[in-house]
Amino acid sequence: MCGITGFVQNSNLTLNWEEVLTSMSEQISYRGPDSGGIWFDVEAGVGLAHRRLAVIDLSSEGHQPMLSCSGRYVIVFNGEIYNYQKLMDELIALGHQFRGHSDTEVILAAIEQWGVKGAVSRFIGMFAIALWDKQTQRLFLVRDRLGEKPLYYGKVAKAFVFGSELKALKAHPHWDGGIDPGALTQYMQHGYIPTPYSIYKGVKKLTPGSILTVDFSSSEPVLFETTYWTMDDVVYEGRTNPLIASDEDLIAGLEQLLLASVKQQMVADVPLGTFLSGGIDSSTVVALMQSISSQPVQTFSIGFDYEGYDEAGYARQIAHHLGTDHTELYVSADDAMDVIPKLPLIYDEPFADSSQIPTYLVSELARQHVTVSLSGDGGDELFCGYTRYFMVNNIWKKISLLPRCLRRLISNIILRTPVDRLDTLFKWLNPLFSKYSQPGQVGDKLKKSSYLLSAADSDEFYSLFTSINVDGLLLSADYSHEANTPLKEHKNNWALSSSHVSKMMYKDTIEYLPDDILVKVDRATMAHSLESRIPFLDHRVVEYAWRLPLSVKYRNGQGKWILRQILNKYVPEIYFNRPKMGFGVPMGSWLSGPLRDWGEALLDENNMRQQGYLDADVIRKKWTEHSQGVRNWHSQLWSVLVFQAWLENQ
Numbered sequence: 001m002c003g004i005t006g007f008v009q010n011s012n013l014t015l016n017w018e019e020v021l022t023s024m025s026e027q028i029s030y031r032g033p034d035s036g037g038i039w040f041d042v043e044a045g046v047g048l049a050h051r052r053l054a055v056i057d058l059s060s061e062g063h064q065p066m067l068s069c070s071g072r073y074v075i076v077f078n079g080e081i082y083n084y085q086k087l088m089d090e091l092i093a094l095g096h097q098f099r100g101h102s103d104t105e106v107i108l109a110a111i112e113q114w115g116v117k118g119a120v121s122r123f124i125g126m127f128a129i130a131l132w133d134k135q136t137q138r139l140f141l142v143r144d145r146l147g148e149k150p151l152y153y154g155k156v157a158k159a160f161v162f163g164s165e166l167k168a169l170k171a172h173p174h175w176d177g178g179i180d181p182g183a184l185t186q187y188m189q190h191g192y193i194p195t196p197y198s199i200y201k202g203v204k205k206l207t208p209g210s211i212l213t214v215d216f217s218s219s220e221p222v223l224f225e226t227t228y229w230t231m232d233d234v235v236y237e238g239r240t241n242p243l244i245a246s247d248e249d250l251i252a253g254l255e256q257l258l259l260a261s262v263k264q265q266m267v268a269d270v271p272l273g274t275f276l277s278g279g280i281d282s283s284t285v286v287a288l289m290q291s292i293s294s295q296p297v298q299t300f301s302i303g304f305d306y307e308g309y310d311e312a313g314y315a316r317q318i319a320h321h322l323g324t325d326h327t328e329l330y331v332s333a334d335d336a337m338d339v340i341p342k343l344p345l346i347y348d349e350p351f352a353d354s355s356q357i358p359t360y361l362v363s364e365l366a367r368q369h370v371t372v373s374l375s376g377d378g379g380d381e382l383f384c385g386y387t388r389y390f391m392v393n394n395i396w397k398k399i400s401l402l403p404r405c406l407r408r409l410i411s412n413i414i415l416r417t418p419v420d421r422l423d424t425l426f427k428w429l430n431p432l433f434s435k436y437s438q439p440g441q442v443g444d445k446l447k448k449s450s451y452l453l454s455a456a457d458s459d460e461f462y463s464l465f466t467s468i469n470v471d472g473l474l475l476s477a478d479y480s481h482e483a484n485t486p487l488k489e490h491k492n493n494w495a496l497s498s499s500h501v502s503k504m505m506y507k508d509t510i511e512y513l514p515d516d517i518l519v520k521v522d523r524a525t526m527a528h529s530l531e532s533r534i535p536f537l538d539h540r541v542v543e544y545a546w547r548l549p550l551s552v553k554y555r556n557g558q559g560k561w562i563l564r565q566i567l568n569k570y571v572p573e574i575y576f577n578r579p580k581m582g583f584g585v586p587m588g589s590w591l592s593g594p595l596r597d598w599g600e601a602l603l604d605e606n607n608m609r610q611q612g613y614l615d616a617d618v619i620r621k622k623w624t625e626h627s628q629g630v631r632n633w634h635s636q637l638w639s640v641l642v643f644q645a646w647l648e649n650q
Helices: 017-026 084-093 103-120 166-170 181-190 231-240 247-265 280-292 312-322 333-337 340-347 356-367 388-399 404-416 419-425 427-436 442-453 458-465 491-496 500-526 539-547 561-567 587-592 596-602 605-611 616-627 634-648
Strands: 002-009 035-041 046-052 073-081 125-133 138-143 152-156 159-163 203-205 210-215 222-227 272-275 298-304 325-331 372-374 531-533
Touching: 002 017, 002 073, 002 125, 002 166, 017 035, 017 046, 017 166, 046 073, 046 125, 073 103, 084 103, 103 125, 103 138, 103 210, 138 159, 152 166, 159 166, 181 500, 181 634, 231 500, 231 539, 247 280, 247 539, 247 561, 272 280, 272 356, 280 312, 280 561, 298 312, 298 356, 312 325, 325 356, 333 356, 340 356, 340 500, 340 634, 356 500, 388 458, 388 500, 404 442, 419 442, 442 458, 458 500, 500 531, 587 596, 587 616, 587 634, 596 616, 596 634, 605 616, 616 634
Parallel strands: 272 298, 272 372, 298 325, 372 531
Antiparallel strands: 002 046, 002 159, 035 046, 073 125, 125 138, 138 210, 152 159, 152 203, 210 222
16 A cells, blocks of 8 residues: 655746655655655656555565656556456566566556556556556546545646645645535535545546546646446446346355455455454455465454444454454543544545544554454445445335425424424334434434425435435535535436435445545555555455345345355354444544533634634534533534534644
């Protein structure tokens, strides 16, 4: 795992190229603490920089930036190509020669042999690539299929800049980024900023599975983006060419694919381990790793002394059964809250998934022992693991029986009724709400539900259901803007999915997975110079999963049925057959308790009015109600506090 950055700029402008490139790469030095390198061509006006975390071929032969054998291409690359050895053998048979055994050298040879698109289509792995073509004066930016590795780009004054993280771009002397209102609106709705947006105007995230070509042969750069792999194609293939076989054959097929993925991702020239939460996904990865390892696999878990937030005991049981070399650390509330001041520096842009805190802590623990760690991320989106999928499906089936005009009328009545009145009138609904959602007052839940009632269709219903700011009242009028997201741009492709449940899984795979889950894991692990690998996101596994019938994903009232069958071959069901737990922290109680002073300072009313981004009146009211235990606003307040903390660090 590494960090990449660089720029292309008019060579007539006065600029200390070496100093600028060095400064940009130093901002992300933790992504690659082993070594760094820069390359620049003053005449062409292009510079590339790289920070290296040596994992494959620890020798100097893996040093970047790297030139191709012909001298035509120069590359900086972040990630791993897991099938590089097979590709190397194929390229040697075609006449290519290699001086080392790094996957970077294989990437260059593959591009010379098959071109950029032809090469990346053959890669199995996670990657963000920047490639300069001296011959055509073109820069190619490439991102892996599912978005495991980040890549930002944009125009800054007279320069085109790119990098693994925003802080690298901001180190360019011509940086002048301002906050994008549309991106801020999306952040307040979701707690993250969806691709292709970043928090800054004019700076974007590269879409997963795409190649951005930037042509500098004329006076102004010309950008055009193409895809080499899309979820749309995967969904279409799954719909038109489903797997028709017995349960036993489907289970065996998935197990073999997962074994192959895990085996490839266990290749490293440095110590390797895995995160183990005790859930289905991470336990499956650990079980498969241990089945093919001649030594005990190193596993890592953290625990909290909070009921409902601690899975360490479950992880311990599974580790003991499988015989792993298990390391466990219980962290206090103080340990967890000590991470919070670091978040704006780690995440670069506002990011409000509070499970970033335990993810950071387990990454810190793992890095004390290993350089590479596998994880079980992606299983929920691929195998129907989120309980909300069928809950939303069942609720929508019922409420959609009512005409929309009647649903709107009911919604308006609820919105106009004081919350305490709703609590009194509908307290009998408490058991129902407790079954389907987090604890809280009935009135608050009815208020949120009222927005869902007016949804035009099941797609809008799910989008509203997963929004943390469904009423849209946190931002000032000047910063409340609508922005397109991959979901909106691909909305017609929802029809490719055969069911509402499949549509929700599709939405999460193209938006929530890359922009929340994978961002969280990448930044938390890289902050500790730890490489994270995700076997479920091998694109062959993803394609197979989408050809599976929904009945093997959800059965007998449980998600991940097919994964449970695989895991049960290695671990007794008693160890994992339990309700799903989130990898989170008790943020609600923290905000009204030990984090109260921190929050009070960030939510200073005069300061918010002067900044102009937030609706100070609305936020102060929510903060007071939450602090006094009157209402539970922790999701919205956490997103606001993260934004304010980020803003203070700009």
